Amino acid sequence: MADQPTGVSSLKTLDNALAVLSEFTLETPTWGLRELSKKMDMNHTVLHRILRTFEGWGYLRQNPLTKEYELGLKILEFTSVVKQRMKLSEFVVPVMHELVEEVGETAFLTLKDGDKGVTVEIVECDRPIKFNVSIGTRTPLHAGASCKVILAFMDEEEKPGVLPESLQAFTARTVTEREALIRDLEEVRETGVCVTKGEFSDAVCGIAVPLFNARRKVVGSLTIAGPGYRMPDEETPELAEKVMNKGRIIQQYIDRFGSFY
Amino acid sequence: MADQPTGVSSLKTLDNALAVLSEFTLETPTWGLRELSKKMDMNHTVLHRILRTFEGWGYLRQNPLTKEYELGLKILEFTSVVKQRMKLSEFVVPVMHELVEEVGETAFLTLKDGDKGVTVEIVECDRPIKFNVSIGTRTPLHAGASCKVILAFMDEEEKPGVLPESLQAFTARTVTEREALIRDLEEVRETGVCVTKGEFSDAVCGIAVPLFNARRKVVGSLTIAGPGYRMPDEETPELAEKVMNKGRIIQQYIDRFGSFY
DNA sequence: CATATTGGTTCTTATATCGAACCACCGGTT
DNA sequence: AACCGGTGGTTCGATATAAGAACCAATATG
Secondary structure, eight states, rough: OOOOOOOOSSSSSHHHHHHHTTTOOSOEEEEOOHHHHHHOOOHHHHHHHHHHHHHHHHHOOOOOOEEEEEEEEEEHHHHHHHHHTTTTTIIHHHHHHHHHHHOOSSEEEEEEEEEEEEEEEEOOOSSSSOOOOOOTTTEEETTSHHHHHHHTSGGGGGHHHHSSSSOSSSSSSOOOHHHHHHHHHHHHHHOOOOEEESSSSEEEEEEEEEETTTTSOOOEEEEEEEGGSSSOGGGHHHHHHHHHHHHHHHHHHHHHOOOOO | OOOOOOOOSHHHHHHHHHHHHHHSSHHHHHHHHOHHHHHHHHOOHHHHHHHHHHHHTTTTTOOOOOOOOOOETHHHHHHHHHHHHTTIIIIHHHHHHHHHHHHOOEEEEEEEEEEEEEEEEEESSSSOOOOOOOTTTTEESSHHHHHHHHHHHHHHGGGGHHHHOOOOSSSSTTTHHHHHHHHHHHHHHHOOOOEEEEESSEEEEEEEEEEEEETTEEEEEEEEEEGGSSSSSGGGGHHHHHHHHHHHHHHHHHHHOOOOO
């Protein structure tokens, strides 16, 4: 998390507050008042007021024993709203379940949000070893099948804005060469599907197809991912075909009901 | 949504902002600037700044076509944090799945949050007709099995604070008589399980057992719910037994790993 | 083409936030 | 017990900051 504020036309108090909220992450889900005030280099009185206000609304709550603050249950209220807005559960998830049945690997749906891909829905497969990811995860667009396929189908003029100067390497196999990446993307555009091996996480193979809105702009992707040894090269074409089929079904749904502007 | 602020030691700007955010509900997920400013009786300039600040952080986003605002994907980031904090996915959900297999109805986990019960996890059954509920739903504690069972096991001194003056009726069968409710709760405490029929939603039967934290305070409940005709009186004892069994397993887990302070 | 919307911006005033200094409490040291 | 360093929490005056009337620009409607 720990995003940057926009800086333009924003409320300082609210900016501060949201910066505070963003510190409650998977890595550091709880904070003491003083502890967080040091971390953020923020006057502890100011921080205290912010925490209390959030607490009053249920966004945060204080552990009565340790006095530490953590995210409150109020947050959960919004997830239903977001998801229903994306119309995910009623139609897309069942299709994802079918896909998981067919391929035996975890499937997930990614949406483009600015210069990041966000995992918005996951259907896990029923095996002890499987690809693991959390809802809400944000990753740059240049690595991993789910994100690369989005990048591949973006308008040329939009790309410069979302690609950073230097492409961060997540594994030894992440494509960090601009030229190489562009060649990759061209191939993805030709075949209509993106297959990656260990680019974002070691030993993970991903197969992804793009999803478009009514104006033919990429808005996200449908992906399956699993351990590389279960997805050898000779089987990927067959798997890719299955992902593309389900992708087409979801696409038809989007076209008809116009979600994901 | 649309909760009240606490009023004590809070930041007005942030309070305003959170009040704004709370207007983005399942019923009204999108708002135009002027439209919302009227609804909230708030100067549109002020509102505009709030919306823009939220937008800058990804909590809201503006539909570029309609110019309306809606919740952004940033929200999803937090859900993983909350859930992992509750340690739900890794252990509790599998147990809930087992329960759903056994009884063939939807199961859900409710946590007490102040004077409300919050649905934090749902495992739906695999039937066309089933009980439906959204994650994050907040309901008063006096109606429905999932909430009544929490109320039943709360400390006596804590109850006055959470029970409103008049008990809202959700259906014709909601218990709104204080005396009757107290008798119900006593029975629940004796049997250790709460069975309700159509108290919160018409024709819905719910069976719930309480969950306690390390200090033996009720923190939530495990519930199954389905259409009344599939859960006739003669079968409820058997179903209740199954819910209690799974409840015990989850309870053991909580006792060992101490989630849900 | 006038009117009434909409979203968005500017600039002044007054108000709401900041933050130093302040408790009260707790646990360990001396 | 007195002291220290560490919590979380509170108070109140100075001033930075957000409120809001008046203002665009654009679109839609008659």
